[in-house]
Amino acid sequence: MSAQNESKRGNKPLVGIIMGSDTGMLPVMSESAKMLENSTCQYEIEVTSAHRSPGGTHEYASTAVERG
Secondary structure, three states, rough: OEEEOOHHHHHHHOOOEEEOOOOHHHHHHHHHHHHHOOOOOOEEEEEEOOOOOHHHHHHHHHHHHHHH
């Protein structure tokens, strides 16, 4: 899962919300995303497991500056 919000400030995320699984965590982290939307802070949500897909998690973390 990958999602990114749109804001008046452009389309580059300032905050990354990362979860190892969406089971159980997505409802909690969705509340965080709602708070960020209310503040017009650009964010993205990514589900990637450091245990199940270390390469994908490393890619997400190592390209954060490029995305922001």
